[in-house]
Amino acid sequence: MTSTNAQQPFFERLATRISRIDSVVSVGLDSNPDRIPTHLQTADLPRWAFNRRIIDTTHEYTACYKPNVAFYEDPAGWRALQETIAYAHGKDVPVLLDAKRADIGNTTRQYAELLDKADAITVNPYMGRDSVQPFLDRENKGVFILCRTSNPGGADIQDLELATGETVYERIAALAELWNTHENVGLVVGATAPEELESIREYVPELPFLVPGIGAQDGDPKVAVTHGLIDDVGLINSSRGIIFAGEDNGQMFAEAAGVAAKRLKKQLNQFRDIS
Numbered sequence: 001m002t003s004t005n006a007q008q009p010f011f012e013r014l015a016t017r018i019s020r021i022d023s024v025v026s027v028g029l030d031s032n033p034d035r036i037p038t039h040l041q042t043a044d045l046p047r048w049a050f051n052r053r054i055i056d057t058t059h060e061y062t063a064c065y066k067p068n069v070a071f072y073e074d075p076a077g078w079r080a081l082q083e084t085i086a087y088a089h090g091k092d093v094p095v096l097l098d099a100k101r102a103d104i105g106n107t108t109r110q111y112a113e114l115l116d117k118a119d120a121i122t123v124n125p126y127m128g129r130d131s132v133q134p135f136l137d138r139e140n141k142g143v144f145i146l147c148r149t150s151n152p153g154g155a156d157i158q159d160l161e162l163a164t165g166e167t168v169y170e171r172i173a174a175l176a177e178l179w180n181t182h183e184n185v186g187l188v189v190g191a192t193a194p195e196e197l198e199s200i201r202e203y204v205p206e207l208p209f210l211v212p213g214i215g216a217q218d219g220d221p222k223v224a225v226t227h228g229l230i231d232d233v234g235l236i237n238s239s240r241g242i243i244f245a246g247e248d249n250g251q252m253f254a255e256a257a258g259v260a261a262k263r264l265k266k267q268l269n270q271f272r273d274i275s
Helices: 010-021 046-061 075-090 105-116 129-136 152-158 168-179 194-203 221-228 250-272
Strands: 025-029 064-067 096-101 120-123 142-148 185-189 209-211 235-238
Touching (some): 010 142, 025 046, 025 250, 046 075, 046 250, 064 235, 096 105, 096 142, 105 120, 105 129, 120 129, 129 142, 129 168, 142 168, 142 194, 152 168, 168 185, 168 194, 185 194, 194 209, 194 221, 209 221, 221 235, 221 250, 235 250
Parallel strands (some): 025 064, 025 235, 064 096, 096 120, 120 142, 142 185, 185 209, 209 235
């Protein structure tokens, strides 16, 4: 199932959603089976049962859902993911697959078919343009290119200086801007690297960012909003900090997630008002 306005370019749909609910919150559905509440473990598809309840309590604060595909790569997981996407679309919320895909030839064209169901995807640019071209060719789909990631080891490669004087992440940002011929490209820039986030925004002033690292990774929400949004479009993501906010609350886990999503929306909006 695809969203009812799937023919509209992704970033236009996202802008409409953000304006309608006054929120740039992205909720990462990293639905680790080991952390799903015990009372849902006997369901036919525990991850779907969990996600449905999370969506029920968070959708009014959520600009986009971001399932990490790593938590769904088994037969039951793929079924749960399909149900999740369809349910989110039923709530009029777009879905961004955090898949970090890319390859060459037929392989990357096959990977791009993930966008038959979802609205956007994350991709890895390190094999060059041909490895992400099939994603870029989906004109109405969003393509978020990894640039400066939020993990501690991101600096191992991304901060290296090239012969041109650029860092690797700056070069990736410049290439992303060059590849944005359909205006469907954004960048993944982590909130845990605030100085780099600010410098990348100066480097590419027109590209929307997906900013992970808020919540469990203690990223800076003010920096995320100030430099992550362009014309108030972009996504600030929290995953575990929302969906497992009520991990110890048993039957009330979903309500706790809703409270956490509402709290993050309010926190981010105080900086949107001054950005």
